Amino acid sequence: MAKPNTFVCSSCGASFSKWSGRCEACGEWNTISEETPLSAGPSSKSLGAKRGRPVTLTDLSTQETPPPRATSGLDELDRVLGGGLVAGSAILVGGDPGIGKSTLLLQAAAAFARKGLKTVYVSGEEATAQVRLRAQRLGLAEAPVRLAAETNLRNILTTLEAEKPQLVIIDSIQTMWADNVDSAPGSVTQVRATAHELTTFAKRHNVSVIMVGHVTKEGQIAGPRVVEHMVDTVLYFEGERGHQFRILRAVKNRFGPADEIGVFEMTGSGLAEVLNPSALFLSERGQPAAGSVVFAGIEGTRPVLVELQALVAPSPHSQPRRAVVGWDGARLSMILAVLEARCGIPFAGLDVYLNVAGGLKISEPAADLAVAAALLSAREDAALPPETVVFGEISLSGALRPASQTENRLKEARKLGFTAAIAPAGGKIGSGGGLALTRPADLTEFVGEIFGAG
Structure with a gap:
């Protein structure tokens, strides 16, 4: 007897016996779709040489050892992959429509092919003539x-x-179609089945497979979340339409560090590598202005300097506005509450706007102190010294916690010509990279030393 159809939520993957408009597991609306059972079960052929039987790690033959990583020559791409492409790996690349995913992968395919890898580019969205036309435009x-x-x-x-x-x-x-699955291309069942088959093919034949995935309006890769668990590496291609910068970020990598980023610049002839992202993000920085602070951050294994911009203005509405671009809005509310509760600096009746210049998205808590400095600078209309970098984490008690990899942050700042730094007391600093250090113990001391307030 045939198995009854089930209904699966595309957001959280929960399954139900009947359809409903709202998922009871995650609370999302209109994410449940019908899933039909597979017409054939998984192949009985094992991925390993021993047909599924366990073996001792020391008994593995050298023939089963994967070859060394293959490098493309694109340093930013190789960095995000963890040093190069691992044979037999499955990689998922997601990004907004029109951000440059196909352009990046066509350039990567050409780079790997020129390095000697036999490369096949399969397009389900364009004809081969259209892909060839784009390759001519990119000089490939x-x-x-x-x-x-x-x-x-x-x-x-x-x-x-x-x-x-x-x-x-x-x-x-999302355009792939498996004929043993009775559903339309792009559905939850089709995406999961095709991703599973391609991942299995990569492991069984020791072939590296890179799959492009479209994203939803929330920024997540469309389809079941289990696809991200199947593959070895998940990369997101980020960027703002108004900026020429593009960020390739690793959110999962079994063969390298996660949260590593590669920076590219969109040009008329394709994507160009940016070997010094800090200089690029600060290149459009003008004269010192109130609300502008340079934050020394860490993205993956590399230090990155970026400008934080804040604007504080009287609000004509009863509910002041809080607008954030490139940072966590909930964390901004926390910083404002700590400034008011621990330092007596109110922001009631004031609109607060915060922006990370250059289109970069920051998630590390070490940006707390730089955000607080930008807010106070904008509120008091007093610019910080232009050659100063700021970083540190703020706790709810008002204490300042040191950030990780402090020495690397200071060295990057020194390399770009900065002469002073504000960082929390404690933690390993070393020589400070030759910068003049200001090391407050808590937020109240920071406000008093920098802005002259009690």
Whole structure:
């Protein structure tokens, strides 16, 4: 007897016996869709040489050891991948429409092919002539990349088994269609089934597979969340339409550090690498102004200097506005509450706007002190010294906690010409990188020393 159909939430993956408008597990609306059972179960062929039988780690033969990483020559891409492409890895790349995912991967395919990797680029959204036209515009017409336009997964896997490539790029996973699944392309069932087949193919044949995934309006990769658990690496391609900067961020990487970033600049001839992101993010910084503070942050393994901009103005409304771009809005509310409760500096009746210049998104708590400095500078209309960097974490008690990798932050600031730094007391500083250090113990001391308030 056939199995009854189930209904699955595309947001959290919970399953139900009947359809409803609201998911009882996560509370999201209109995310439940019908899922039909697979017509065939998973293949019985094992991924390992021992057909699933456990072996001792020391008994693994050298033939089963994967080859060293393959580098593309694009330093920013290799950095995010953890030093290069691992054979047999499955990589998922997500990003907003039009942000440059296809451009980045076509350039990466050409770079890997020129390094000697047999590369196949499979497009489910464009014809081969359209892909070739984009390659000509990017100056990649002579790259030894094999192109294919297909959406049927069975045909794709059959072709790949005959071609025996080393790198396969699938653009995109939402357009792939498995004929053993009775649902439309892009549905939860199809995305999960095709991602599973491609990931299994990568492990079984020792082929690296890069899959492009579209994102929802919330910024998450469309489809079931289990797809991100299947693959080895999840990359997000971020950026603002009004900026030429693009950030490739690793949110999961089994073969390298997570939260690593690579910075690219969108030009007329494609994406260009930015080897010194700090200089780029600060290149448009003008004369010292109230509300402008330079934050020395850490993204993955590299230090990055970025400008934080704050604006505080009287509010004509009964509910003051709090607008944040590039930072956590809840954390901004926490900083405002600590400033009022511990330092007696009210922001009631004032609109507060905070922006991270350059389109970068900051998530580390070490930006707390820089945000507080920008808010106080904007409120008091007093600019900080232009050659000063600020970093440190603020606790709810008003105490300041030292940030990790302090020496790397100070060295990066010194390299870009900064002469002073404000960082919490405590923690390993070393020589300070030759900068004049101000090290307050708590937020009240910081306000008193920098802005002359009690």
